[in-house]
Amino acid sequence: xxxxxxxxxxxxxxxxxxxxxxxxxxxxxxxxxxxxxxxxxxxxxxxxxxxxxxxxxxxxxxxxxxxxxxxxxxxxxxxxxxxxxxxxxxxxxxxxxxxxxxxxxxxxxxxxxxxxxxxxxxxxxxxxxxxxxxxxxxxxxxxxxxxxxxxxxxxxxxxxxxxxxxxxxxxxxxxxxxxxxxxxxxxxxxxxxxxxxxxxxxxxxxxxxxxxxxxxxxxxxxxxxxxxxxxxxxxxxxxxxxx
Numbered sequence: 001x002x003x004x005x006x007x008x009x010x011x012x013x014x015x016x017x018x019x020x021x022x023x024x025x026x027x028x029x030x031x032x033x034x035x036x037x038x039x040x041x042x043x044x045x046x047x048x049x050x051x052x053x054x055x056x057x058x059x060x061x062x063x064x065x066x067x068x069x070x071x072x073x074x075x076x077x078x079x080x081x082x083x084x085x086x087x088x089x090x091x092x093x094x095x096x097x098x099x100x101x102x103x104x105x106x107x108x109x110x111x112x113x114x115x116x117x118x119x120x121x122x123x124x125x126x127x128x129x130x131x132x133x134x135x136x137x138x139x140x141x142x143x144x145x146x147x148x149x150x151x152x153x154x155x156x157x158x159x160x161x162x163x164x165x166x167x168x169x170x171x172x173x174x175x176x177x178x179x180x181x182x183x184x185x186x187x188x189x190x191x192x193x194x195x196x197x198x199x200x201x202x203x204x205x206x207x208x209x210x211x212x213x214x215x216x217x218x219x220x221x222x223x224x225x226x227x228x229x230x231x232x233x234x235x236x237x238x239x240x241x242x243x
Contacts, residue, residue: 017192021239023183025208027174028242029149032157035164036142039063044160048171052153057146061158061170065143072140075133082126089119151175179243181208181221184236190226197237198228206241219243 043062047054054060093115100109111117151174158170183206190196193204203223210217221243230237 019185019189019192021183021185021189023181023238023241025179025181025243027151027176028178028180029151029175030154031173032169033060033145033147033171033173034167034169035061035063035145036166037063037068037139038163038165039065039067039143040163041158041160041170044158048153049156050153053151053176054147054153054173055150056148059144059146061145063143063145063164065140068136068140068143071136072133075129075136078129079126079133082122082129086119086122086126089115089122093119145170147173149175150177181206181241181243183239183241184231184234185226185239186236190237193223195223195226197226197230199226201225203239208241208243 040063041061042064045054045058045060046052047058048060096113096115097109100113153171153173155172156170157172158164158168164170185193195203201224203225206221206223208219208221221241223239224242225240227238227240
């Protein structure tokens with residue numbers, strides 16, 4: 001007897017392939033906040049504590065600025081002296097021009113007679129003094145330790161009374177604007193996504209889910225790159241999702 005069969009009309013439809021995986025989330029930016037100047041810490045912000053939140057440019061700590069303030073005063077005094085010297089040289093140059101007009105018998109005067117080298121030297125001294133003012137003001141600004149981004153403190157490494165030197169970290173902090181999730185992907189996952197190891201660009205949309213404080217939460221991100229290195233044990237590659 002012929003076997004019974006079921007027949008269905010074939011139709012076309014759009015399917016959305018999905019890939020599920022588990023991974024860990026890390027900040028995209030995490031750095032050591034270090035001092036640019038040297039000195040003793042005289043103030044530390046309450047935000048400079050483990051878990052503390054801060055905004056971009058917010059003062060987190062201050063170094064004793066008395067030496068830097070005195071350096072600014074000295075540099076500005078040198079600028080005033082250089083300007084006074086320029087005024088004096090300009091006046092003497094004008095007098096020299098007048099004297100030569102009366103006594104030079106119509107001959108061209110040399111630059112030394114008109115005190116042009118002295119005037120140029122005085123102007124160069126003013127430029128150097130102004131540069132010293134700028135450097136002293138930069139050193140004064142460096143007595144305030146700030147972060148160039150908004151974020152949170154992971155670890156505090158210095159406190160009031162501690163002497164710090166240039167490059168000495170006072171805290172470990174991370175930015176909270178962009179996070180990255182590193183997710184392992186198998187070869188079958190790559191085939192479903194239509195991507196290859198080494199991909200770098202704007203990939204498919206990703207939904208991240210986790211239980212936080214006993215409540216389920218969801219975030220929407222995007223697959224931005226796939227690392228080109230294949231894990232020798234799991235034979236998988238890591239995809240990086242930004243949120």
